[in-house]
Amino acid sequence: MLTGSGTSMDAPAFISSMDAGRVLARRERRFASALLAPAFAALLATTTFPLLYLIWTSAFRIDLAMPFTNGFIGIDNYRDLLADSRFWSSLSVSMIYTISTVVLQVAIGLGLALFVMGMKKGQGLFRLIAILPVVLSPAVVGMVWRTFMLQPEFGIVDFLSINAGLGSQNWLGDPTLAMISVIVIHTWQWTPFAFMVLLASLAALPDDIYEAARIDRASAWQRFRRITLPLLRPAIVMVVIMRTMVALTAFAAIFTVTGGGPGTATEILNLYAYRKSFTELSIGYGSALAVALLVVTIIISAALFAVRRAK
């Protein structure tokens, strides 16, 4: 670049205006790539390289408990994985967890958004209160639910349950209740996100269509079904995609509330990969599990993006 600029300055007379333009454009491009390079390199080093290294690691047996068995084993980790019943059970736990939390978030979020849109007063306050759970760290949320809300005898939820005549329940000790509890916790924390996005989209919907519908005597349900939903569709799909990706890779809240228990009742795939790698010290197989989670996430997101583009 230095020589280039030197030449052009030494002999300006020989350069036509077109050439000058091309040189300038080239210089501009070089300058732009020079500016981009550090960020690009940092991105490569912090995201792409670890990802490739993870995939590379998953082709090895790295078992700290038996270092003499370590070595390259190709796709054996993946073969083991397909035969590992705990992988499949953690994958299905992940699916149940993701589908139920996303459906609940969208349904409740939409309901709340419609409700708040109709409010004459107090919208701002409601929005402020609703946003609070989102700003909390999932680990903190987990601790709060585990100790204040779900503790048998002393927790708020259990207190309500006793007063409602349902009796004291072992919320985190029973496999089904534990699963319901972690789903409720995630929904409680993240519904406000869906609510805020849908509320913003609702506010942006054009009034004239509703006016026309009202003149045509469309019922409230018809207006919701035929106008609101189709117009909100892009926002809903976007919320579903974002929440699905987060739910699939959830970790902190479940880790602090149940640790995957009781037994393996709430052990999502992410948690299983963590336990294999860092508790059992079987790094190679743990990496294979993490890659499997990545693949599942990519497939599901791709499917959702396809849905978004369709129509």
Next chain:
Amino acid sequence: MVFRSTRRTFLKGSVGASAMLLGAPAFLRGAAAQNNDLSPYTSAKIDWKQASGESITVAVIPASYFDNLISIAPQFQELTGINVRFEKIPPAQIRQKCVIDLTSKTGTYATHAADPMYYALYAANKWAEPLDRYLNDASLTDKAWFNFDDIIPAWRGADSVDGKLYGIPYDGEVTIQVYRKDLYEAKGLKPADNLEAFVANAAALNDPGNRIWGAALRGVAGAGQNMYIYPSIFREFGGEWFKGGKLTVNGPEAEAALTWYVDLMRKYAPAAAQNWNWPDIADAFSQGTIGAYIDAHSSASVVNNADKSKVIGKVAYARWPKGPSGKRMTSIWNWGFPINAALPDKRKKATWLFIQWAASAETQARTSYKFAGPAKRSGVNRTSVWKDPAYIKLMSSFGDNFVEAAMDSLQHDTDVDWRPRVPQWPAIGDTMATAIQSALAGQATVKTALDDAQKRIEPMMKG
């Protein structure tokens, strides 16, 4: 494990608090003894200054028994000229952090508070130095002064692999029965001599309507939680981890042991105990809602905490009940210090001098009954200290038969292989913990849970 540190810190604090209340004269004597006199150390026939100028970093957990050591560490620096820096890491992370340091051979931690179940892993990877050669080197160790054989044999055994020593115990515990003397007397019960009697006692006391449950054991899943108590039951039922050289976790003895545990917990423990670790059990006991429990002797300071406990003066102790095999089998724990094999030679020597100092009888006394601060250790590593009248006086304030039960358990009820000591322990411990909890929660039957664990453990043991 997450709660262990904070609770222990608090727990040891209360040891001191009760000691101050109950034994002011002893405390004053202790305070007078707290000095910088190095003569008890310089009487050892070694050159303490031989690694002068070295710097070492020691990873410990945030707990008062390590805080006491840290507070007298300037004496070590004065004695040896070695700079020692402490890093406190919560117990839930210390294993992972140290494994990462050891596996990357960076030598960040010259030594660390080690889980005894990890020595087999360290040995398999040659991450830690075999310590016999340090112990037998006359230039590094004055054997008569250090008196290694004085250290509790059960803990020494736990820190050895195939007869080779990898860690020196610093602080430890042993599990015993803790029961409500007053409730037992009112019903004419005796502390259980066998597991059947333990259940019968629990049944006699169990009265959930009046908020009294018969008994509680650790329910929460974890290699150091439910898999700390269950192995004792398994061994008392006649279980052996290695049948014909093969690690076996299922079979009739295992099923009987796990069934006993699940029945006791379901019938006579509060439902919430499924997620309890020892601090929760000790808390519930100190609120008067539990008739008896079996757990670490060090939990006695929680149930004797004058600020919170409603059962002070109503507590007594006994050894583990015998199992159907006629054996008593206690669960034991200790925090020991290994030497990181990735260190340069001179720093290894410096580290050994530190370990020798920390585990010596004098330092053990100075961090326990001679300690000037309020928190005095109850898990000292030496038989001689356990027999010291000043220490016994400090400990017997916890209730009837405390020192005797703990000491008898340490001497007679231990077996170094009460848990399977293999390099694969982290994986095996976690798998078993999950299996035990899934049986307790009813996610699987006892037999399926154990058979499934066996199926998962077999490939872990294969090369």
